[in-house]
Amino acid sequence: MSVRVKLPTILRKHAGGEALVDADGATLRELLSDLESRYPGITKNVVSDEGGLHRFVNVYVNDEDVRYLGSLETAVKDGDTVSILPAVAGG
Amino acid sequence: MRYRDILDAIGETPLVGLPRLSPKPQVRLWAKLEGQNPSGSLKDRIAKKMIEAAEASGELTTDKIILEPTSGNTGISLAMVARRKGYRLTVVIPDNASEERIRLLELFGAEIVYSPGEKGTNGSIEVARALARDDRYHMPFQYGNPANPLAHYEGTGAEIVRDLPEVTHFAAGLGTGGTLTGAGRRLHEHNPDIQVIAAEPELGEMVYGLRSLDDGFIPPIFDERVLDRKFLVSSSESLRATRELTEKEGIFSGISSGAVVNVAQRIAAEIDRGDVVCLLADGGWKYLSTEAWATEIERAEKGVSETLWW
Numbered sequence: 001m002s003v004r005v006k007l008p009t010i011l012r013k014h015a016g017g018e019a020l021v022d023a024d025g026a027t028l029r030e031l032l033s034d035l036e037s038r039y040p041g042i043t044k045n046v047v048s049d050e051g052g053l054h055r056f057v058n059v060y061v062n063d064e065d066v067r068y069l070g071s072l073e074t075a076v077k078d079g080d081t082v083s084i085l086p087a088v089a090g091g
Numbered sequence: 092m093r094y095r096d097i098l099d100a101i102g103e104t105p106l107v108g109l110p111r112l113s114p115k116p117q118v119r120l121w122a123k124l125e126g127q128n129p130s131g132s133l134k135d136r137i138a139k140k141m142i143e144a145a146e147a148s149g150e151l152t153t154d155k156i157i158l159e160p161t162s163g164n165t166g167i168s169l170a171m172v173a174r175r176k177g178y179r180l181t182v183v184i185p186d187n188a189s190e191e192r193i194r195l196l197e198l199f200g201a202e203i204v205y206s207p208g209e210k211g212t213n214g215s216i217e218v219a220r221a222l223a224r225d226d227r228y229h230m231p232f233q234y235g236n237p238a239n240p241l242a243h244y245e246g247t248g249a250e251i252v253r254d255l256p257e258v259t260h261f262a263a264g265l266g267t268g269g270t271l272t273g274a275g276r277r278l279h280e281h282n283p284d285i286q287v288i289a290a291e292p293e294l295g296e297m298v299y300g301l302r303s304l305d306d307g308f309i310p311p312i313f314d315e316r317v318l319d320r321k322f323l324v325s326s327s328e329s330l331r332a333t334r335e336l337t338e339k340e341g342i343f344s345g346i347s348s349g350a351v352v353n354v355a356q357r358i359a360a361e362i363d364r365g366d367v368v369c370l371l372a373d374g375g376w377k378y379l380s381t382e383a384w385a386t387e388i389e390r391a392e393k394g395v396s397e398t399l400w401w
Contacts (some may be wrong), residue, residue, distance in 0.1 A: 010304060037400070056307030058291070058323075065321035070193040086307035088268030088294065089212045090123060090347075091134070091165050091233050091400035 003031055003076050006083040007042075014042035023082075028059065029072040031082060045070070046084060056087045094332035098175055101128055101135040102246045106254045106368070111220045111339040112352065117364035121255060121356055122336075124343060128228070128376030130171040130195075131164075133372050135245065137269060140242035141231035142176065149227045156181055158218035158228040162266075162399055163192030164373060165233050170199030179229070182220040185211055187399045191377035211294065211399060212266075213308045234310035235266050240273030249278025251368055258285060260362075261277075263370035264347045264354045265289040265321065266401065268313025270370055275317035289321040290354040292347070292401045293331065322357065324350040330383055330395050332356070333375070337384065345373040346383060346400040 001020045006055065007015060015021050023038065025031030036043045048054050060065050060083040067073040076082060094100045104127045109120040123395040124283055145151035156179040159169055165183035174339060180201045184192070187208030196203055205216040211369040216234065231240050246251070261278055275287040279280045320385035326346075332351030336342045348371035355369045375383070392395035 004146050009302070035229060038335070055303060058307075060273065060323045060348065063323040065289075065323070067315070068320045070320060085293070085323070086213075087215065087309050088292075088302050089234060089308050089310055090162050090268075090292070090401075 002078060003032075004081045005035060006081060008085050010086075011042055011046075011084065014039045025076060026029065026064055027072065028061065028070075028074045028076055031076050032072070057086055058085050059083070060085070094157050094235045096175060096211070097129050098139050098172060103250060104128060107249065107342075107367075109336075109340050109342075109352075111153075112335065112356070114359050115363070116298070118359045119366050120352075120359060121258075121368045122340075122344075122348075122352075122371045123251065123368060123398060124249075124342075124344075125370065125372050130199075131368070131373055131385050132168060132348070133270065134164040134168035135171065136242040136246050136360060137233060137236075137239045138165060138172045138231075139235065140238040141236050142169070142172050142178075144236075144238040145194055145231060147230060150154055151178075153177070154227075154349065155172045155228055155229040157184070158219060158223055158230045159233065160206075160212065160215035161233070162215070163188045163196075163377070166201060167192065167195045167199065169231070170196055170201040174199055181222075183215040183222065185399050187216050187397070189377050189400060190380045195377070208399065210306075212401070215305060216308060218349070219273070223355045227367060233269065233311055235309075237312060239269035240276070240312050242316075243270045243273025244277045245273075247370070250273035252277060255366055256281070257366050258282075258368050259290060259365035260289060260367040261370070262351050262358065262367060264289045264351055264372060264401070265291050265313070266347075268310045272312060272314045272317050276314075279317065286319045286358070287317055288346075288354055288358060289318050290350040291321060291323050292326045292350055293323050294399070294401060306399065320376060324353050326395050326400075327392055327394075328353045329400075330391055331388075332338050333383060334391070336371075337375070343353075343375040344371045345375055346378055346381070346395060376384045
């Protein structure tokens with residue numbers, strides 16, 4: 001078991017076209033680092049150079065936005081689902 | 092009730108209990124029925140406020156054409172206000188918006204410019220901003236106009252505080268961020284412990300075909316600090332909750348209302364006592380063509396996944 005990561009359309013090319021991949025880590029930061037090691041370039045627009053979450057990207061752990069949890073320090077565990085999506089507006 | 096004209100009949104919407112959807116005796120769910128506004132959605136509040144503010148400041152004069160990017164509801168509300176006040180209106184809308192939204196815009200006399208459906212509302216914003224460089228237009232720009240959250244601060248939020256002072260949680264959809272920011276601030280002023288929770292749609296393939304993650308958009312008026320939590324809700328979950336609202340409470344609401352109720356149900360499962368207000372943005376009328384209430388859930392899911400309902 002590991003963590004399922006749902007990729008947005010635009011990042012799938014880094015993962016050979018896959019929409020759903022696996023990764024490991026105890027925190028979101030570790031997980032994204034692991035994801036980057038498996039698919040180089042995939043987190044370029046997710047994690048900023050300063051090491052924070054990119055402004056226009058939303059990351060959810062089990063459907064909850066991590067910005068209101070622990071941001072990149074949010075704990076993740078086996079069986080969790082992490083979703084990465086661009087911010088979209090409505091109205 | 093008697094009003095001077097249709098615009099004065101905006102707001103003061105009912106707050107109704109949801110006794111069958113409330114999971115435990117000490118946790119009560121409530122719905123604020125914004126579909127009861129004159130043109131059918133909460134956007135009537137902001138359309139009136141934005142136009143009146145622009146008239147007061149002199150930015151909007153009778154020779155100007157009002158221009159606005161919208162996924163539908165704001166366009167429809169502005170069309171109603173424009174008709175009442177005598178303005179021309181052009182709306183920029185994604186071409187995959189539900190049929191009813193387009194037809195309502197047309198019947199209210201709005202001129203329509205379509206933006207690529209696969210870019211969702213983000214795409215309509217891009218197109219509108221380019222058009223707005225032309226001086227003939229006045230663009231209220233709901234995503235950046237403080238009159239938007241102000242309408243919810245003075246209206247939506249104040250009404251909830253008055254009708255349910257014991258409110259503990261407020262759940263609403265995050266579209267422009269106006270409702271959450273404006274009503275959220277008003278609720279926190281009343282009681283800083285009130286939890287403000289956002290529902291966001293997981294719209295699926297059709298809307299996320301963006302060129303890069305930089306094409307993501309966060310509305311300038313959205314104040315993230317007002318939120319306590321934010322949840323992603325799939326089309327399928329939203330749809331199921333929308334149908335449950337009709338089945339169990341006799342409420343005919345739009346699909347974003349289902350998303351909000353789904354979030355409220357998740358919160359309700361976590362708490363032992365509380366009063367959770369769900370903001371139901373519009374009625375179900377504009378979504379009949381999506382087959383959201385089809386007997387076979389698969390047909391409903393397919394219909395909803397192919398339309399922009401947010």
